[in-house]
Amino acid sequence: MESLITANIRSRPTRTLISVLAVALGIILMLIVGGIATGTLNDYLQRTRMVGADFILQPSGSTVFYAFSGASLPIKLVDKLLEVPGIRAAVPVLAKFNSSDFGLVFGVDLEKYNRLSGRLKVVEGKESLQADEVIVDELFAKSHQLSPGMKLTLLNHTFTVSAICRVGSVVRVFVSLGTLQELNGTPDKVTAIFIQADKGDLSLAYERLRVAFPGFAIIRTSDASLLLQDTSMPGFKEFLLTVILVSTLLSFMVILLAMYTTIFERTREIGILKSLGASRWFIVGMILKESVIICGFGVLFGAGASAVIRKAIIAAFPTMQVSMSARDLLFACAMGLGSGTLGAIYPAYKAARQDPVTALSYE
């Protein structure tokens, strides 16, 4: 039987190739698009935690993806925050989305920002953030071929690179808070306030902040799961689900169509199998095994191609993160195989139910 299956696969190379490529495309779509989304999120959350704040104060319903946030917090909240017992530092930041390189720029008061444990660690240049100065991280500098003293145009304003800091800050580009407020047209307003509590019971500090600022979101950054729980990620899960659904449907539909067409082509052969005494399960098994083999090749090719594409993306865009864990790979492969096999069930059932005499007389 295996030889009939492999012979069928080999005898229809175009159909096999197209099916394999379509299944592979589904896998690539799932791994790369999902990987970029997840990688970017994880990287961002990780870097948010590395700032060293214990909490982030934001308007209610905001997200730590500051690109979606405006500048609506009055800066005077900083003083009120410092009045809360157990709060050691409150560092305001203004986030602005820079569409030219699809990244965020933070406007910070460097002296205050560096009070946080995740302070900027300058590796080259002068630790300074005057009105027209900018500090970028190593990856940004590498991807934009920047070094201290060079000019950088951001948000239609020309800055001078004063320093290059280590990777690990929440964003890759820092300018003076006052300059960014001016450029943004929002003086005295900020996007978020990073808060550092005294060493001790963080949950007590959290409760105090919630009581003191009832209309605001207090995001806990001490733990990745708490950070995910507290922040709002509009549409992220839906986006991932859509990617998985589209990829799975792609494999399902292609295999359904390929196998459905195949059983029509092979109607007479199915009649012959029945005349030889092949049972319904034998025929169902034959069609399913064929689809599993096709999907298997598709999954292998898709997984291999995804790994190559991931490397190429990271090489071409160093600031982009593409997450691809063994779990992601297994999940995508299982979805590719599963959806393909499901797609073959109806054609297999239809083939098995064919009347042998009608099938034998099929031209």
Added chain:
Amino acid sequence: MGESVRPHVIETVDLTMIYKSGKVEACALRGVNLVVKEGEFVAVMGPSGCGKSTLLHLLGGLMRPTRGRIFIDGTDIGRLGDAGLTEVRRKKIGYVFQRFNLFPTLTAKGNIELAKKIHGNGHLNARGAEEILEMLGLKDKVAFRPPELSGGEQQRVAIARAVINQPRIILADEPTGSLDSRNARMVLRMMRELNEKLNQTIVMITHDHEAAAMASRIIEMRDGQILHRAQHFAYEPEFEGLF
């Protein structure tokens, strides 16, 4: 084994088949009573539409009769479910078709091995594919695919596939209908050999009187019934000379 004690391999009782298409009914078989004994080579003749193929399909368990009973090796197959009919086809029947019906993607050997695989225990009592192919003069063709074989060779592969599992009955539907006369004779001679050497029961549909002459009995059909002027032939050795 004497004629009188040979067991009935095939027996039909009042076998009736009516095809229905909407409100239209067409009676293909009208109360056919037929007995075929073990080791018989029966040729079924008759004009197109007389019910020959329907009879063959019913005997092979490919369809169920409207009325009547079919005993294959003592089992009333008309009462079997799909799985039972499949089992009968797998264990008791070997088919030879006019158009060979080989799998074009498989080699000659692959086609035969497939039949063994479907049979499930083809490796036990049945001859090996290569041995059968040798017997049928196809040993040097085992690696060829059907499109690379002549019509006669393809039909011989089909015969090999039909006999590989040593079924009780070979049902042949115009096995020489697509062959030239030389290949037709060769195929008929091989079927005759299978009948004589292996005591293989064969029921063969044919329009060809020369082919029918190879059988030990000829049945004529008209309008879904067996005519009672069916003839019995004794095999004449000099007939061999024709080939």
